[in-house]
Amino acid sequence: MKIAIVHDWLVTYAGAERVLASLIKIWPEADLFSVIDFLSDQDRAQLGGKVAKTTFIQRLPKAKTKYQRYLPLMPMAIEQLDLSGYDLIISSSHAVAKGVLCGPDQLHVSYVHSPIRYAWDLQHQYLKEANLSTGLKGKVARMILHYMRMWDQRTAAGVDDFIANSHFIGARITKAYRRESTVIYPPVDTRGFALQEEKQDYYFTASRMVPYKRMPMIIEAFAAMPGKRLVVIGDGPEMEKAKAAAVNAPNVTLLGYQPFAVLQEHMSNAKAFVFAAEEDFGISPVEAQACGTPVIAFAKGGVVETVCGLDHPQPTGVLYPEQSVASLMAAIETFEINGSRITAQACRTNAERFSEARFELEMRQFVETRLSAARQSRQPAHIRPVQTAPTLVSNDLSARVVPIKSV
Template sequence: MRPLEAARVAIVHDWLTVYAGAERVLEQMLLALPQADLYSLVDFVPEDARGFLGGRRARTSFLQRLPRARTHYRSYLPLMPLAVEQFDLSGYDLVISSSHAVAKGVLTGPDQLHLCICYSPIRYAWDLQHQYLEESGLTRGVKGAAARLLLHYVRLWDARTANGVDDFIAISGFIARRIQKVYRRDATVIYPPVDTDGFALRPDKEDFYLTASRLVPYKKIDLIVEAFSALPDRRLVVIGDGPEMAKVRAKAGPNVQLLGYQPFSVLKDHLQRARAFVFAAEEDFGIVPLEAQACGTPVIAYGKGGSLETVRGPEAGEGATGVFFEAQTVASLQGAVRAFEAQTFSPEAARANAERFSVARFQEAFGSFVAARYRAFHGVT
């Protein structure tokens, strides 16, 4: 078998539509394995945003050609398992699936190493099913019953296809536990890359709090806005847009400034100047809180999910980078704000914590893991 540098490599990503968290990981994987061919169910990344793909065009599935696929590709969920199984990967020595939905379901043979970097088992089919159905208005009626039946079959397929993965990589310990719960498989934790070099430490802070996110239900931006609106002597700035904007605007008091969507330069400027970044979602990992810490800005975070691994609470002493609140309620968040204001945080400690998740650290950890597993699987020295 040929050495890794000369190996035939395929990387399979669920879908390519935007440059978000999973695509940042994909970008670094493509840099680590420059010979890799790229596959994806659909590829609708605009021409002016394709830099992270290094000039590659993904080999896509039949979903790419279906009606309204550009804007409604998620509606084709029932066809996605079939679509991903149609990729012919038989000519590759190494297959890496980049999966939060169906990419790990690709078909591989006994002489092919299949590694899966898993952002999460399909959230809306497993532990978040009831939340997804409620937010989608599918809790009752014929459509609700059909949705539950569909998700039942997605779970069966998802569990079965985990057997085709030789090794799992999880993006956090939280996701490793979810993989163990759903697939009964161990996973090696390799945290996603954070571009810490792109953010400058700024020790002097201004007297405002910041939150930034797409305004969708699980991000709980409305909760943050409601909590700060009831604390009129504190100023909150909100960056982001989305379907929850009307709900958020209705809860915003005079001390809450809604900036809507802003370019990255504006977000970075606010991350550097803010007194603290407020984060109320239960995330699998969470990159923006680490970008805030790279600026020396501490974090007030909901104490579940990936935040427990990326933010150091008061128990870390001088190395603390934020505080946690225990429940997604107004009272709990307000209590955390008061607790935060009663303590002192070191901008340098926040920066040092963020650097544990740097791009260089990801490249070293990912490259070493892939090389070791490839050598062991193929017996290459």
């Protein structure tokens, strides 16, 4: 059996690429395809050294650093990848990977990190953050995103089975494509974070400094609470805003970009990890819990599936209702009152639900079940095994993968 794995683009090693690495680990014989591939040797080592077969965008000017400018060309580019010789196609998609062309004798399983966020429900937020709300450029951007939405919805028909990385994304898939999906949570390297029960007297946050992460908001909240110390790791476009928010806050320490070992040390020692983004899944809160560190998080997106709030018998954090300074400050006060109810061991146990081994087992079982069903359905009726009763392929997660206990 020939297997193809399709990824959107390979520029850096982040959350989506961790999923890709696990897919390659499950099916090391698979061929890899992507719109572009500019991974460093260090990052490529995480993918077993695989080099992707790419599209014409790979050869366009400044494709390595300005690849987002070529988004309007990506639907056409991904359709030019010839996958006709493959029996199984697995796409890892948050943009265009799911749009590859395939035939009726091929099984296409798409692991969706999200339908194209900036083309669907987050379009207005994206245009505002990119200063494209008005003017000619704004009109052009809206036309492009309108086209992307139509293409994205049309190509959903070419996917046999959707897998969502959270129930939150499963709801987006239903809304955008009118298709059901199975939830298999992405892999988190819980083994890379050791349980630490003794904590120090500071809060911690770490993220790329991009608008939706709300890092300046977190800093503003702690600037208004001078008796509480915050350590921040991360860099990016919002760094200047973060510095401005921290200018009169001696209790806030901005460390900028730091290597993984430094991040790991601070995350392990912190009394709590603070999170303010609306994420599709959110790996960092799970990594924090793997260290035994509680999480204080905005209660929307995948985090409500990975953090057990104070209403849970074994809480692992505090969830707050609004992306605002006041709401975060109230959550921190709530944590300090109720923090003794949250144990490091409960955090670690909860994090183990999202391990790499669990992801690989569930993905393998899901695909093997679908392959078996597809093979049987393609057999001529006169040579199919005789059955005393019809065999149904259930859409229920429990029929195909190891059950995941709900949070």
